[in-house]
Amino acid sequence: MEVTRRYWTLVAVGLFLACWGVVVAQPLALLGAAGVAAWLVARQFQFARAVGRVPATLDVSLTTAPRLMAEESAQLSVDAELARALPVTVAVTVTPPPGARGEPVTVTLGSGERAAVDHATLTWPVAGSFRVDDVTATISDDAGLFGQTADLDVGVDVAVDPRAPRDVHVGEGGDRIAAGFGEHEAGRPGGDVEPAEVREYVPGDAVRQIDWKSTARLDQPHVREFEGNTDRETLLFFDHRATMADGRPGTRKIDYARQLAVALVDQVGRSDDKLGYYAVGDGGTTALIDPGTRTETWRPVRTHLFEVEPTCGAPAASDPVRPTAARAASAHLDSDDSAFGRTLAPYFADRDAYRRRFDSRPLYRTVRNAEFGAATAVWTVIVTDDADRAALREAVTYARGESDQVTVFLTPTALFADGDVADLDAAYDRYSEFEAFRRELANLERVSAYEVGPADKLAAVLSVGRDRRRRRASA
Amino acid sequence: MMGVLDTDDRLTAVLTGLATLGAVAVGFLVAGVSGILAGAALVVAWLLAPPVVVVALGQVLFAPLLPADASLATIALVEAPLAAILLVDLTDWRAPVGTLVAAVVALAAFVGLAVAGVVWLDRLWQTAALLVPVAAVVAYGLHRFTVVTVEVTDEF
Numbered sequence: 001m002e003v004t005r006r007y008w009t010l011v012a013v014g015l016f017l018a019c020w021g022v023v024v025a026q027p028l029a030l031l032g033a034a035g036v037a038a039w040l041v042a043r044q045f046q047f048a049r050a051v052g053r054v055p056a057t058l059d060v061s062l063t064t065a066p067r068l069m070a071e072e073s074a075q076l077s078v079d080a081e082l083a084r085a086l087p088v089t090v091a092v093t094v095t096p097p098p099g100a101r102g103e104p105v106t107v108t109l110g111s112g113e114r115a116a117v118d119h120a121t122l123t124w125p126v127a128g129s130f131r132v133d134d135v136t137a138t139i140s141d142d143a144g145l146f147g148q149t150a151d152l153d154v155g156v157d158v159a160v161d162p163r164a165p166r167d168v169h170v171g172e173g174g175d176r177i178a179a180g181f182g183e184h185e186a187g188r189p190g191g192d193v194e195p196a197e198v199r200e201y202v203p204g205d206a207v208r209q210i211d212w213k214s215t216a217r218l219d220q221p222h223v224r225e226f227e228g229n230t231d232r233e234t235l236l237f238f239d240h241r242a243t244m245a246d247g248r249p250g251t252r253k254i255d256y257a258r259q260l261a262v263a264l265v266d267q268v269g270r271s272d273d274k275l276g277y278y279a280v281g282d283g284g285t286t287a288l289i290d291p292g293t294r295t296e297t298w299r300p301v302r303t304h305l306f307e308v309e310p311t312c313g314a315p316a317a318s319d320p321v322r323p324t325a326a327r328a329a330s331a332h333l334d335s336d337d338s339a340f341g342r343t344l345a346p347y348f349a350d351r352d353a354y355r356r357r358f359d360s361r362p363l364y365r366t367v368r369n370a371e372f373g374a375a376t377a378v379w380t381v382i383v384t385d386d387a388d389r390a391a392l393r394e395a396v397t398y399a400r401g402e403s404d405q406v407t408v409f410l411t412p413t414a415l416f417a418d419g420d421v422a423d424l425d426a427a428y429d430r431y432s433e434f435e436a437f438r439r440e441l442a443n444l445e446r447v448s449a450y451e452v453g454p455a456d457k458l459a460a461v462l463s464v465g466r467d468r469r470r471r472r473a474s475a
Numbered sequence: 476m477m478g479v480l481d482t483d484d485r486l487t488a489v490l491t492g493l494a495t496l497g498a499v500a501v502g503f504l505v506a507g508v509s510g511i512l513a514g515a516a517l518v519v520a521w522l523l524a525p526p527v528v529v530v531a532l533g534q535v536l537f538a539p540l541l542p543a544d545a546s547l548a549t550i551a552l553v554e555a556p557l558a559a560i561l562l563v564d565l566t567d568w569r570a571p572v573g574t575l576v577a578a579v580v581a582l583a584a585f586v587g588l589a590v591a592g593v594v595w596l597d598r599l600w601q602t603a604a605l606l607v608p609v610a611a612v613v614a615y616g617l618h619r620f621t622v623v624t625v626e627v628t629d630e631f
Contacts, residue, residue, distance in 0.1 A: 001621045013531045014610075018603040020535065027593045028541065030602055031554060032534025034589035035561055035582065037610040039527050042565045042581035044617045046574060052624040087567045087574075143525075150625040 001048070007145040010040060040145075047141045050088040051148050054139055057083040060092050062132055062156040064122070069250070070163045073123040076132065076156075080107045081115045088139050092152070095134040099126050099160070111142050127162040131155045162306070163250035168259050169455035170409070172442070173435055174462045177450060198224050232377040233274040233291050235370060235403070236261065237395075238305065239363055239384035241282045245310035246385070247416035251454060254310050257383045257411055260452050261305050264381060269298040273379075277301045278370055280384075281311035284362045291373055361391035367399050378403035383452075385411045386434050393441065400446055408441055408449040410434070415453040415461065428464040490563040491529070495521045497556035498533055505553060506540035513537060526564040533557045558582060585610070 014036035021029025059081045065074035080092045090109040096102045105120035124130070133155030140147045171177050198214045201221035211224035238261055244254040268275045275298065276291035287304050289297050334345070359365055363384060372378050380403040384392060392408070399406045414430035417423070434451070441449035451458075499514025506513070513536035520529045537553050565578035588609060592602030 001618045010525075010527055013528060015607070017531055017534055018606060021538075022600045022603050024538070025599060026538045027589075027599065027602075028538040028550065028553070029534050030589050030593065030599060030606070031550075031586060032531055032557075033603070034585040034606055035530055035534075035558065036527055037606060038578075038581040038585035039530070039561050039565060041585070041610060041613050041617070042578045044614055045577055045581065046565070046567065048617045048621045048624070051621050055625060148621055148625060 001044075001051075002147040002149075004145055004147065006143075007040070010036060010145070014040070043141065043143055043145055046087060047139075047146045047148075050086045050141070051139050053084075053086060054082075054088075054090060054137060054150070057086070058090060058092075058137060058152070059083070060135060060137075060152055060154045062094065062135070062154060064132065064156055064158060066157065067159045067161065068124060069161050070127045071123070071125055071250070072160075073121050074158075076102075076105060076120050076122050077117060078105050078107045078119070079115075079117045080109055082109060082113075085112045085114050087111055088141050091138045091140075093136050093138065094120075094132065095136075096120075096122050097130050097132055097134065099128060099130045100124050100132070100158075124158065124160040127160045130158045130160065132158060163255065164259055165251050165255050165454060167455040168256055168452065169458050170260060170450055170452050172438070172450055174451075174458055198222050232271075232379065233276065233373050234268045234379045234381060235276045235278070235291065235372065236264065236301070237278045237280060237363070237367060237370070237380070237382045237384070237399075238308070239280045239382070240286070240308045240310050241280065241362060241387075242310055242312055243385055243387035243413070244411070246411075246413060248418070252310070253385050253411040253413075253416050253453075254308075256452050256454065257385075257409065258305055258308070260409055261383050262302060264383075265298065265301050265305065269294045274373075275301060276370075276373070277304065278366050279304060279308055280363050280366045282362060283311065285366045285369070286311065290371075361388060361395075363388065364391045364395045364398070367395040370402075372399075372402040377405075380406045381409070382406070383409045386413055386437055389437050396441055396444065396447055400444060404446065406444075406447045408447065409452045410438060410449060411452050415457045424461055424464045427461045428468075431458075431461050432465070487563060487566075491526050491560050492521060494556045494559040494563060495529060497559065498537075498553075501552055501556055502537065502540070505537070505549060509540055510537075513540060526560045530557045530560050533560075558586075 014033045017029045017036060018033035021027065021033060061079045063077040063079070068074050076094065076096075078092060078094050080090070082090065089111050091106050092109075093104055093106045095104045100122040101124075102120055102122035105118050107116045107118045109116050122132075135152040135154050136149055137152050138147065138149045169176060198211055199222065201210060201215075201223050205223050209223040209225075211222050214222040214224065238257070240254055244252065244257060246253050247255070265275065272294055274291045274293060275289075277287065277289040277297065277300075278285055279287035287308070289300055289304070291297070336342075336345075359368070363382075367380075367382070372380070380399040382392070382395065382399065386392070392410075396406055396408055412431055412434040414427050414434055417427060417430075438449045438451060441447055495514075495517050498517050499511060502510025502514040502517075504510070513533075516536060517529055517533055520532050524532075534557070541549065541553065561582060562575065562578050565574060565581075567574040585606070589602060589606055592605050593599070596602050596605070
């Protein structure tokens with residue numbers, strides 16, 4: 001219990017009366033001192049009795065959004081109710097936890113009041129699990145003499161998820177892919193570790209395959225077969241160059257790419273395939289985790305994916321001329337004796353220049369320098385955007401030669417440009433170019449290419465195409 | 476806890492005002508014009524200061540006005556309106572019985588202790604020396620009761 005200056009002032013008044021009564025030999029003043037003492041004690045008794053009733057009668061409930069994303073704000077409602085009116089003022093203060101930004105909210109139940117509610121807006125900048133439970137009740141009497149603060153055992157849990165897009169579209173040409181990517185059959189039954197089935201013995205089966213328990217139970221020789229584990233290796237190339245920062249906070253290219261890559265890594269982990277990981281920034285390879293089993297690589301890859309942010313690098317150089325085009329131009333220039341032909345001929349004569357120029361491209365360089373291993377099946381997954389198409393095309397071509405299957409997940413730049421509905425026409429044109437490029441990749445043998453992006457924006461962009469077709473049909 | 480000019484509790488203000496007017500009347504009966512002047516000072520205090528200050532001031536003002544050989548009845552007459560001010564102020568009108576009982580018990584206990592001290596002890600300072608520690612111990616006991624009730628462990 002805390003006492004105020006006013007209390008001490010009245011104590012001083014009582015002491016003054018007692019002293020004055022003694023000094024002037026006046027018993028009446030002592031009666032006055034006794035009256036002041038009685039008044040103070042009675043007030044304190046009333047306060048103590050009211051405070052004693054508060055824990056049993058005060059009901060505080062906190063309400064807020066139980067789950068939200070980092071940097072989101074949510075209203076916190078504090079509802080305080082007393083089962084019966086008390087002759088004290090009860091102020092319930094809720095202080096936000098360290099993980100939240102916002103002012104403390106105080107609900108005050110005046111003397112005689114039974115219910116009150118107040119709200120505050122809290123912003124949650126950090127992902128994690130939090131509990132709003134710093135709740136205190138400050139009780140004070142009407143006379144302003146006493147105060148008491150007590151912690152209340154109430155709270156509300158808030159789960160704050162990292163900012164991540166919720167409408168991830170993975171598909172081809174606007175159509176979602178139905179099957180989960182990365183899933184595959186383990187293969188034909190063999191002699192490995194996972195039990196598959198029990199079948200009747202046939203001549204030629206090894207004696208060690210006989211399952212004696214089944215044989216005893218079924219009265220016929222039976223053998224147990226086991227599911228064969230694949231020796232499959234997945235190499236994930238994750239692009240986090242500066243262009244992956246396109247888009248608004250929380251819905252950038254890299255946010256969608258991250259969502260997809262994490263899902264992919266989880267899928268690979270469930271399949272018990274080996275997983276290798278390369279992160280590509282503007283300066284080249286920024287992280288490398290050698291292929292390993294689930295226990296070795298799953299967690300570090302996942303952790304890196306959650307932490308990785310776009311690097312700040314120079315924009316990619318302009319597309320070089322493709323080799324086939326260079327060869328055609330060189331052949332054409334060989335027969336061109338004009339000044340124009342003679343000037344340009346040296347630029348197309350050096351056949352190695354093309355590859356050297358790509359060697360400066362981080363994604364291509366990383367893929368080219370990667371160790372594709374000696375597994376029976378290598379699956380290469382490239383998660384990137386379409387900003388540097390030529391380099392990506394060459395990287396895919398190279399990876400195709402080194403692995404059994406290549407899957408490319410692309411975040412279309414057209415879907416991440418800032419702009420309003422008026423820009424949808426331009427976005428559709430850019431998306432059409434992207435789609436042509438994606439198909440070009442997908443048409444390569446053993447290559448699959450998918451788009452990854454915001455479903456709502458993609459739907460809006462595709463609606464422009466439908467409108468155009470409708471207008472053309474009606475014209 | 477302020478004077479009636481600052482309080483919202485109209486009922487208590489009116490009742491303490493009536494008790495103060497009673498003190499003015501008693502002052503007139505006991506001391507004539509001087510008593511009225513003392514009563515007027517109490518009215519001003521009632522307007523501006525808390526009731527307990529009105530009571531303390533009443534003790535200071537009325538003590539010199541009483542004759543040296545004042546009877547017990549006269550003293551009781553003077554003290555009655557002042558005690559009424561305290562009782563009214565201590566009564567919570569939402570639960571008048573409980574608080575009134577507590578106020579009466581507290582007043583009776585402390586005034587009884589003071590009277591007993593005046594009657595049985597030789598010197599007034601002994602009564603004062605008895606009164607102060609008793610009030611302090613009771614106040615500390617109530618403090619501990621509150622702390623235990625709301626389980627404020629850092630105040631144990």
